[in-house]
Amino acid sequence: MADSPVVLSDVHKSFGAMTVLDGVSMDFPAGQTTAVIGPSGTGKSVLLKHIVGLLEPDRGEVRVFGTDMARASESARYAVRKRLGMLFQDGALFDSLTVGENIEFPLVQHRKDLSSTKRRERVAEVLKMVELPGIEARAISSLSGGQRKRVGLARAIVHSPEMVLFDEPNSGLDPMTSDAIDQLIGHLKRSLGITFVVITHDIVSTVNIADRIAMLYGGKLVAWGTVQEVLRSQEPVVRRFFSRNLVLPTGEGEPSLPGPQSG
Numbered sequence: 582m583a584d585s586p587v588v589l590s591d592v593h594k595s596f597g598a599m600t601v602l603d604g605v606s607m608d609f610p611a612g613q614t615t616a617v618i619g620p621s622g623t624g625k626s627v628l629l630k631h632i633v634g635l636l637e638p639d640r641g642e643v644r645v646f647g648t649d650m651a652r653a654s655e656s657a658r659y660a661v662r663k664r665l666g667m668l669f670q671d672g673a674l675f676d677s678l679t680v681g682e683n684i685e686f687p688l689v690q691h692r693k694d695l696s697s698t699k700r701r702e703r704v705a706e707v708l709k710m711v712e713l714p715g716i717e718a719r720a721i722s723s724l725s726g727g728q729r730k731r732v733g734l735a736r737a738i739v740h741s742p743e744m745v746l747f748d749e750p751n752s753g754l755d756p757m758t759s760d761a762i763d764q765l766i767g768h769l770k771r772s773l774g775i776t777f778v779v780i781t782h783d784i785v786s787t788v789n790i791a792d793r794i795a796m797l798y799g800g801k802l803v804a805w806g807t808v809q810e811v812l813r814s815q816e817p818v819v820r821r822f823f824s825r826n827l828v829l830p831t832g833e834g835e836p837s838l839p840g841p842q843s844g
């Protein structure tokens with residue numbers, strides 16, 4: 582697992598009497614997109630917060646680029662965060678700052694070597710990448726839901742991280758905008774060649790963008806493997822989760838999506 586930027590070993594996490602993660606061990610292979618799926622409230626966001634060091638496990642270990650996040654010094658954690666990009670579930674854009682200032686924020690934090698001119702050039706570049714060129718001066722409140730997601734995406738990649746974590750990039754979007762975000766993530770993955778972790782409960786989106794799937798249920802990892810492996814899982818809870826939107830294989834043949842996504 583030397584080639585995985587993130588390795589979780591037997592991670593346990595409870596809040597009061599409620600166990601959220603009950604012994605999760607897995608890794609996120611470099612250069613691949615892993616989708617973390619599971620029903621609402623199952624601990625997907627909690628898992629992600631362990632990776633960025635916002636939460637610490639009660640037991641077990643989370644290593645990011647080899648650093649044990651819970652035991653590392655604040656400066657070591659900072660060094661790890663610099664190498665990560667994060668799109669939070671609620672977007673977490675600062676309403677008091679413009680689009681450009683929001684996207685520039687990680688550069689101000691992590692790239693003190695860059696001049697303000699260089700920073701602004703980089704902001705313009707990533708806005709082009711998310712297909713919103715020239716909107717630096719806009720107010721966050723003037724953006725549509727899909728535009729907010731794109732701006733959040735631009736902010737997540739602006740400092741050229743080695744791994745990007747997305748918490749529900751499609752939530753609250755109509756199917757067409759959701760598809761456009763999937764395509765953008767797919768394009769970014771191919772052009773940047775970095776590791777992506779995408780939390781979603783959108784099954785169509787999962788199949789569209791992921792190389793691998795990890796499914797959490799009841800605090801445990803109930804499925805973990807390539808997309809095709811997980812779609813063939815005979816685990817009842819996994820089949821139930823997918824059967825709402827997908828035609829699962831009965832034995833032979835490839836799983837398929839309904840509608841225009843198939844093929």
Ligand SMILES: Nc1ncnc2c1ncn2[C@@H]1O[C@H](COP(=O)(O)OP(=O)(O)OP(=O)(O)O)[C@@H](O)[C@H]1O
Nearest residue numbers: 596601619620621622623624625626627628670782
């Ligand atoms: N800081 C916290 N303190 C107490 N409980 C928490 C905390 N963070 C999360 N939880 C609880 O842990 C459980 C898992 O939450 P989490 O946000 O990880 O769910 P999720 O799988 O991301 O769900 P969704 O798909 O709705 O986003 C929930 O019951 C939530 O209320």
Ligand SMILES: [Mg+2]
Nearest residue numbers: 625626670748
């Ligand atoms: Mg969540």
